[in-house]
Amino acid sequence: MRISELGRRSGLPVATIKFYLREGLLPPGARTARNQANYDEGHLSRLQLIQVLTVVGRFSLASVRGILAAIDDREMSLAGLCAAVNDALFAALPPTPDEPAEVGRLRGQVDECISRLGWQVDPRAPARSALVQVLVALRELDDQFDMDYLAPYVRAADRLSAYDIESLSGETATEALASAWVARLVLFEAAFTALRALAQEHQLALRAQGGIGGSHAE
Amino acid sequence: MRISELGRRSGLPVATIKFYLREGLLPPGARTARNQANYDEGHLSRLQLIQVLTVVGRFSLASVRGILAAIDDREMSLAGLCAAVNDALFAALPPTPDEPAEVGRLRGQVDECISRLGWQVDPRAPARSALVQVLVALRELDDQFDMDYLAPYVRAADRLSAYDIESLSGETATEALASAWVARLVLFEAAFTALRALAQEHQLALRAQGGIGGSHAE
Incomplete structure (x- = not known):
């Protein structure tokens, strides 16, 4: 045509x-x-x-x-x-802000969550860093915020991805x-x-x- | 400063x-x-x-x-x-393509799903049209595709939103x-x-x- x-x-x-x-x-x-x-x-x-x-x-x-x-x-x-x-x-995504201790602690929470779920994910996966950066930003809004708060999101992501990949x-x-x-x-x-x-x-x-x-x- | x-x-x-x-x-x-x-x-x-x-x-x-x-x-x-x-x-979002019958049928599926869930949503909510447009695009990829396919997504959206709004x-x-x-x-x-x-x-x-x-x- x-x-x-x-x-x-x-x-x-x-x-x-x-x-x-x-x-x-x-x-x-x-x-x-x-x-x-x-x-x-x-x-x-x-x-x-x-x-x-x-x-x-x-x-x-x-x-x-x-x-x-x-x-x-x-x-x-x-x-x-x-x-x-x-x-x-x-x-x-912007570079991580310069609060190394806080960022390190939140990265630890993300890593711990991924390992508890048994997810096989590259340690350098961009989504892993993206999640840490989102946590850092959420933490700036609310200093009580941590990874536990996202538990329902984690479960939903796990379920929907299994469904996606299967289908x-x-x-x-x-x-x-x-x-x-x-x-x-x-x-x-x-x-x-x-x-x-x-x-x-x-x-x-x-x-x-x-x-x-x-x-x-x- | x-x-x-x-x-x-x-x-x-x-x-x-x-x-x-x-x-x-x-x-x-x-x-x-x-x-x-x-x-x-x-x-x-x-x-x-x-x-x-x-x-x-x-x-x-x-x-x-x-x-x-x-x-x-x-x-x-x-x-x-x-x-x-x-x-x-x-x-x-781009304007809906010109296949009125097919678009109308998919819009009907979306409306029916929302009413079955009892969701109180404005009939003109942009998200409603956005969902219809996504269904139209998915349908172009796979002519078996319909709203039922998204059932796990609907459940996850319902659950997470209740959690969000409450928190x-x-x-x-x-x-x-x-x-x-x-x-x-x-x-x-x-x-x-x-x-x-x-x-x-x-x-x-x-x-x-x-x-x-x-x-x-x-």
Whole structure:
């Protein structure tokens, strides 16, 4: 198909598609004339994936590039693909603040929690540092805060991940399926965020009826 | 304190602080001379919140502006604050694609799920549309996909939100506490994302030991 049809079918402006081509996020089409190229279904699904990553996942173009490289790497394992998506989630985290003792103590809590759960995780996994940084920030808000507080989150993460990985099994034999797998990881995360927003709205409605809460000026 | 000390204590370059001042995200300091102003602890905590929102929450400046306006609005309820944060999460979602019948059917599934749970949620809540859009995208990947698939996510969202709202109760009497409340919502979301990444890494390690999975080239 021509670039105009690719635009129509993807719902994206042609200028955006040309930008992705220039940035190397979308592979070039098959040249048919000096100023014309042909695009196929692979280009369309790559554009859909880029949309999922940038719009739903809110990833930077640099993160998208990293994830696409992982998808295109035919030697990449499922674990590698998953790590590429998760690394992109934590790519922009700021450096840890300079309170080494407090940071060390919270890192100890994270390590202890992971080892008690028996989770097999790389000691240098970016998500491990991300969790420590989030704990440091929570601690600045509330000096009573520690890892125990997150126990319900830990259980939910454990349960949902087992469900995700089981339901995704056996579906990554080709580049197209690797791409679908990455899109699913991002979309499940977005679905959960939306469900959580709805559940919070409901909980706050319940509270308001109970007469608690209300204006924060009161 | 001078802007240089604000920079040192927040860990942010002075140029970034000046940018936030120009953009109106940070209120001006008390002018002490023609080219000098004094900043206080309120400025420091506002900068910390902006960092949490932009870096951890990956929100755009437009979204940050909306959230800060909600915090500064002394008439804003807890539910309003929570809605402002959640709306920012879904601000950039693309328009729904043009397959009205399919979209209507999936919207029906979402509505039915919410009503079965007894969740009190605005019919126009952005999270409701966001969930429909995520379902549409998941459906494009897998035409077997429907709302039932998300049942474990629904249960987790319900449980965690009840826990969040309960643990945040009674803490929003002032602008400083409204600000802390918003930071917590964003940080809990980030903590869960990190925990989920760790749990996924573990699940994939288990799978690899079972001989399933492996390279997606095989």
